[in-house]
Amino acid sequence: MTDALTxxxxxxxxEAVGVDLETIRTTRERLRAEATEGGARDDA
Amino acid sequence: xxxxxxxxxxxxxxxxxxxxxxxxxDARAALDxxxxxxxxxxxxxxxxLAETEVxxxxxxxxxxxxxxxxxxxxxxxxxxxxxxDHPALASAYRGNAAHLLTYEEGLRSAKAxxxxxxxxxxxxxxxDAFATLFDPQSLYEAVVGGSYSGPDRDPLE
Numbered sequence: 669m670t671d672a673l674t675x676x677x678x679x680x681x682x683e684a685v686g687v688d689l690e691t692i693r694t695t696r697e698r699l700r701a702e703a704t705e706g707g708a709r710d711d712a
Numbered sequence: 713x714x715x716x717x718x719x720x721x722x723x724x725x726x727x728x729x730x731x732x733x734x735x736x737x738d739a740r741a742a743l744d745x746x747x748x749x750x751x752x753x754x755x756x757x758x759x760x761l762a763e764t765e766v767x768x769x770x771x772x773x774x775x776x777x778x779x780x781x782x783x784x785x786x787x788x789x790x791x792x793x794x795x796x797d798h799p800a801l802a803s804a805y806r807g808n809a810a811h812l813l814t815y816e817e818g819l820r821s822a823k824a825x826x827x828x829x830x831x832x833x834x835x836x837x838x839x840d841a842f843a844t845l846f847d848p849q850s851l852y853e854a855v856v857g858g859s860y861s862g863p864d865r866d867p868l869e
Contacts, residue, residue, distance in 0.1 A: 672779070672782050672783045672786050673779050673782075673783060674868060674869050675747065675783070675867060675868050675869065676868040676869070678733060678776075678779060678780055678783060679733065679736070679740070679868075681776055681779075682733035682734040682735075682772070682776065682780075683734065683735070683736060685734055685771065685772045685776070687734040687735070687771050687772070688734075688735065689731055689735055689737065689815070691771065692727055692730050692731050692734065692735075692767070692771065692815075693727055693815055695767060695770055695771055696726060696727045696730070696767055699763075699766060699767060699770060
């Protein structure tokens with residue numbers, strides 16, 4: 669795993685996206701809801 | 713299941729791992745404690761990393777998500793989990809971790825704590841609480857033994 673980026677490289681790329689904590693939380697909730705709905709459809 | 717969780721083992725939920733990547737804030741301060749000490753271990757199942765990768769890809773792009781996952785895979789302690797279990801909780805339980813960091817209010821509520829306590833003896837905290845309360849000196853003495861001489865890794869490398 670010698671070609672993995674450093675944390676500094678990853679942080680620079682991550683911060684450049686401009687995402688805030690609230691967006692992370694709401695996106696996570698949306699993905700969870702979509703996954704749950706998808707699972708429910710699969711079970712039906 | 714072991715009787716006592718390992719106080720030097722930490723699980724970060726997908727939202728915390730993503731916040732560490734995107735925001736110079738509490739999540740990064742908390743995980744910097746882990747990165748600074750090679751005797752503190754980040755525990756994660758493949759399911760937890762997969763959830764994180766999907767979240768990062770949704771917020772940014774698949775290239776950054778893959779690079780982030782690659783770095784996490786290189787550093788984590790891998791645990792197996794049942795696919796239907798909550799990835800972060802299962803990682804903590806299966807990895808015998810003492811700390812679970814999350815922004816998910818439901819996991820940190822008293823009800824969640826009571827429901828989980830019989831199976832998972834883990835302290836569920838927000839990243840800022842962990843970052844504030846983390847005491848490497850006393851933890852080193854308890855886990856490794858001897859006197860703590862400070863961080864042994866660069867958290868940015």
